[in-house]
Amino acid sequence: MLPTILDLVTLRSAYANGLSPLELIEEIITRRSSSNDPAIFITMTPEEELRAAARELVARAPEPNSLPLWGIPFAVKDNIDVAGLPTTAACPAFAYHPQADATTVARLRAAGAIVIGKTNLDQFATGLNGTRSPHGAPRSVFDRNYVSGGSSSGSAVAVAAGLASFSLGTDTAGSGRVPAAFNNLVGVKPTPGLVPNVGVVPACRSVDVVTVFATTVGDGVAIRRIMEGYDARDPFSRQAVPASLPSTRPRIGVLDGAEREFYGNRDVEALYDAAIERARSLGAVIVPFDYAPFRQAAELLYNGPWVAERLAAVKEFLATNGGDFDPTVRAIIEGAKAYDAVDAFEGRYKLEALRQKTRAEWAKVDFLMLPTSPTSYSVGEMQADPIVKNSHFGRYTNFANLLDCAAIAIPAGFDADGHLPAGVMLVGPAFTDDALAPFADALHRAAEAGMGKDRNIALPEASRVLPPADDFVPIVVVGAHLTDMPLNHELTRTGGYRLRTGRTDGSYRLFALNGTIPPKPGLVRDPGFAGDGVEIEVWALPPAAFARFVQSIPAPLGVGKITLDDASCITGFLCEAHAVADGREITEFGGWRNYVRQSAQMA
Template identity: 45%
Template sequence: MSSAVERVRAAYARIAQVDRPEVWIGLRPQADTEADAAEVDAKAASGARPPLAGTVFAVKGNIDVAGLPTTAGCPSYAYGPTADAPAVARLKAAGAVVLGTTNLDQFATGLVGTRSPYGAVRNAHDPAYVSGGSSSGSAVAVALGIADFALGTDTAGSGRVPAAFNGIVGLKPTYGLVPTEGVVPACASLDCVTVFARTLPEAERALSFMTTPSGRALPPLAQRRPGPWRIAVPEDGQLGELDEGWAEAFATAAARFAEAGAALVRVDLTPFTEAAALLYEGAFVAERYTAVGGFVDDHAGTADLDPTVAAIITGARDIPAHRLHADRGRLAVLRTRAMASLGDADALLLPTTPGHPTLAEVAADPRGANARLGRFTNSTNLFDLAAVAVPAGEVDGRPFGVMLIGPAFTDDRLARVAALLATPPQRLAVVGAHLTGQPLNGQLLALGGRLLRTTTTAAAYRLYALDTVPPKPGLVRAAKGGAPIETEVWQLPAEGLGALLAGLPRPMTLGSVELADGTLVPGFLCEPEALDGAREITASGGWRAALATGWPAPRPADEADIRLGPGGTFRTRS
């Protein structure tokens, strides 16, 4: 593992190599960041290594970093914060070093990354295309390998659209989990501080140091039924016009989730898209005027105000209060319909955007191109939902991304579902209490397991009835006297298999089980010393057949034995 100073030097070398000055608004002098890194290294040398030691991060230019001006993408708005925003301070306390503040769509108003007097931020993969906004610089700093992670904000999708366009991960947490003090508001009732990283674990790790236990009352989330993750996808034809190749890329991503064991269910997307239109076409945009409208009015016509941003904000000045109340009522109806449509689904899967425009296309139609990008993202914060955006392949050599959206406070669940795209599923051979209909089968279902097929082992195994609660068999490979044993092959998410094995009790162990067709699959075996006094039931051909004979008599397991956690309880009777 490199030292913090070495990591800082590598970051500045990368900054020079990529030559993307438009990424930054306030890049710190290298000597200052090296001094911070040296303090981190000193703590590590003393035995008190901070958990994020050796990492560097960037901060969107509307979030306070002490010692750097907060501009929100507007030079004349700049002020000098005397303290870090809490989100920044917590990451620094954990050992991460700030490189600087990044460019953005001015006043966080936009999804394109071009609305800034500091220059349009070009896409990390194809400079002819937009980087996505408003958190453009932060996303590109990560995608180019400069920063390990970066902070953005998300009101209408600004923490997700740039992630999709640059092939990285964007986490938009539940509103309020990360404090927004020290953040220039766009719409204060909707704004969320977000995280970009190249991988999901890196993003989650950074987010874990920023969160605050919510003072909000947790909504009554329905208890999950045992079974695979349930992912909602829109009904046919509801995605609307997409860029060429994007419908196929989305279908491929949905199929990958299904192959990983998720159950796909169709939902009506209409309330989501109708609410998305309300964010800018309705009265909610008035909150942007509340945030910075006075400043924009006072500086009308000045060179450092982006004209598109200024027009959006000043256009909200005279919206009557009755329109806002009417839109709030309309939103409440749409949210009720949307949540009913989702039902008990764990997540809604959508393309992050309908397409990816070029810089020229945005310049030709700045408001129209931007509005199209928010079709799927705008409703998330209006509906008080959590979201994660993840890469899902490429179209024409450029990144394609999807997002998973779920109810407030299901952030961890969404990340677990999203991980299915990154990690191939694993197979598991079971011969006993995890078989379909047996007491511990619910563990496989709760971990996202899916039955692939029923077969037998090769004729090289012996089966024993162990003295346990609930009753379990022990499978061992034998040099002689073996026979085919009935086996189910299940598919589990890799993390599900890991969770199951983490609690696997002795004398059970994991090993390779040879199936009748000669393939080797991980499966449950038994340590030989546990077989003393156990009755051999190989001749039955399998555990269910042995139970059908009436011995050993199956006894109901207690709640601890069949809990939906990993491993089950192995208990020897006296």
Template identity: 50%
Template sequence: MRTIQDYRSAYADGAATPSSAIADVYGRIAAYGDAAVFIALRPIEAALADARALEGQGPQGRPLYGIPVAVKDNIDVAGLPTTAGCADFAYTPEVDAIVVARLRAAGAIIIGKTNLDQFATGLVGVRSPYGVPRNTIDPALAPGGSSSGSGVAVAAGLVPVALGTDTAGSGRVPAGLNAIVGLKPSLGALPTTGVVPACRSLDCVSVFAHSVADAWELFSAMAGPDAADPYSRQTLSAPARPADAPLRVGVPDAASRRFGGDALSEAAFDAALSAARAAGAALVPIDLTPFYATAALLYDGPWVAERYAAIRPFIEAQPEALLPITHGIIAGATRFSAADAFAGLYRLAELKAATSPVWADIDTLMVPTFPRPRTLADLEADPLGPNAELGTYTNFVNLLDLCALAVPGPARTDGWPAGVTFIGPAGHDADIADIAGRLFGTPGAASLPAPSAHGAVAPIELVVVGAHLSGLALNHELTSRGGRLLRAGQTTSDYRLFALAGGPPHRPGLLRVAEGAGRPIETEVWALEPQAFASFVAAVPSPLSIGTVRLADGSRPKGFLVEVEATHDAADISHFGGWRSFCAAPPQAQA
């Protein structure tokens, strides 16, 4: 089970319970065998106790009922040490961070604390005394930081969703380097009460997931001001732009494209641009010069002093407790004066004024998540240069009070990742989630659009096997309802396919049989909004019905099944492997 919908489906049809799901998570973590992903796990007995309590209460009013969540180890979880990647700094909080408390209230089950670049200082994922989590695409690559453990935990399928933080790109770079979704909300949308600050005025809690819809659900469950956080604010809203409005996507102009000389990454971004254009987006070249000038302020300007202020008593008392590279970066703040800080604020105001007119001409800015992947060997040779390069398209976002969402884009031809990030003004989180969900997909429920408001229900997956397949006679019944094709696949080998009597249009019937007594049948999985799904199901004629279908990828969406009585005078066509193959066969083979 990789997505929130996978868990919901398994709970709904009795294939799993929160207790069995949690036991499975701990088993997968042990089998994965990477001790650097988690700094601390909750005792399994504690997580199972939470699961059993949920089972006694039921899912009503708990939108994240039984969903396992991992938490970056600079975010407080009651009873577990918060280390921020530094053992000497560790303390054990008595209460959860407000975002964690809200997840628990929504029915989520916290699994443990994930690894990070020490004090959230880095975009590489290698600056931790607790080891380096393996990149899930290629172990030779950096996993990305600072939220390395959370990104890897989701990408490896250990948990469906995880919390990170993001000041300079830490919620986006690990997502891009591991080909998952990373949501960096508007500043203040998620309270940081109970989060160890990096730059408190710029910090965000971020979300890692396999789909835009899952990231948005987690965000929605946590969003809203908190009286204890003066930086928190109300930003959650429905998409502002009409769904049928022309989509204007800003992209780096020719002079603003930065790929570190890597032709494969540049070609992958060009493929992403082509995909966006093919999906109906109008591409608008944007000069990113003032954005890059803003990014330079984060580490070359006085904002590094805010990192020093965040841990000042600790770094002054125990400087030797920090990793040398972390200490060197944060201690560099001492070269800035109060006058430098004001000069930086004045310069930032100028750059905000220079960049803000851009948003009148575009609905979102689409950039590469990073110029190119960087390897562990690169960082061994140069610990600073590759880190700075990875932040090329991320460092300016929080300084300019923008929101961002990283999603996988077309991969490089060598298989290495090449993600894209959608950026928008503060408060436009729903807009960029909606745009990203429509233009780019990810595994599982990837192309589902984000829910448009707090508490909204995610779209529903529907398995089709016959005339509703793309391009066939009844496919219009899906597309006219706004259906979106998510993926093609197969059932498990527990089904048989029959050509039913009657028509036109001629239709098949999918029948579940004894385990292993059937064969895999070709399918497509579509997504429908709940209201559209309801109207579609209401029109399904007998002897067909909608039930739970077991797919070979482990998911269990709803889909077409047939009543057994209708198969008595129907031809068993299972050996064709699917309706398309049957329809393409000559008449004598169909007989």
């Protein structure tokens, strides 16, 4: 039986163990029909067409997992063309039947993925909340009273609810990130121009981006890489030159002072602060920065002439079908009539002046970490004040495309009642898309918030995103070098950062060594022992620092290969067996941290 969350690792494993694409499609059909949210899809791929797609895949590529996305089900926001299904942009009168897939969809299908349907959205991708559709408002998978985020509302809910492995959204102001935060997902927003927009109904053509909703950063990045690449048919498509970021000790910009605005939501503020501390524990240098020029740039997207681009996208249709628009969407788009060509140039001048101001802030940091959304609202609250409440969601997202940034949104945990999730996002300069991923993945794993609707599930080890192999050397620590322990500074001061926590396999025993300052444990492998494993952390060190660190380890400690409970083998601290003969065995405590804590309580 398949779990709720259909991440790539889980499905590939199931396929390798005998599951067929047709069997998966039958499961998807069952899940779609039993969903308690009727507003997720606008058009579902008919059941027989889904079955035919599974059979065609096996005929084309018989071997399981022989294509990068072999048999992987995905959903598509209904402003992105899928041949055979109508494109409506959540406006039935606007609907048309495309003869070809959007470039992104074509590339994903060629890689073996199967489209399960077109998802609901804020009409014409105008909104960040998900309530502006004649097909209803998709709801947060955690509370049906709350919005799912938009405009890519249905796409996010489809993944979080386990109806698809991933989905496509679009992001002009934050629509590929806010729904991720509200549904405990990862949202990958590429640098503008990295992924082609051919076959996408534009919102603001010059800053639109096709995005990915996934359950892990590793999945999202892998899917983005399949979609990306220059397409001359898109006038805004670009030849990407990947930019690098430090893989150790990155300088992360965080909000400070008056720029910290959460609209009274102390839970989200607390989760943001907790994410900052997790980033610090992973080796980041935390740098307060001035968000003001970024915020002022963000305000231009809806309170400046860029709103005229929304009118340009639907001008002729609005002239003949104004009554078919959602009232709020129509009011926003018609607001563009207040701007003229002079305003457009003046808006561009203001943006460039703000871009210059942001350069001073970028000089202080490698990338930013911001709340994905500072708060959330119920559907009733949003509908009662749709413009103002919607603008709150975009406070930290609206600038990213205007300022040519890459971004990855990740879960940050749940509020104090365990009720609603929140998220943070890493934002970097143009084409840092791959460079942001390792830290984003590490931060997601450190949050221990699960994936989508399943908040207790562990992220698969096989989807982990690591820095380039020549940039670091992993080492397992078990005692005084653990996070917040007395010797942890020996790792952090050399540029090391924590990759993950974990446990050894059951063949290891832990002893408290006598006469060590500060106190240290000794880890010994006993092939005949069958325990529950010992708590460890895996840290990454620059190669030169690793060499110096290993040379400085005092006897009877040393390094060797340690087998973890996921069967991986990593170099780490071990102890000579003779040294534990007179030491106290503490294996029963599960790890050094728990032993130290309980010893302090008994003292």
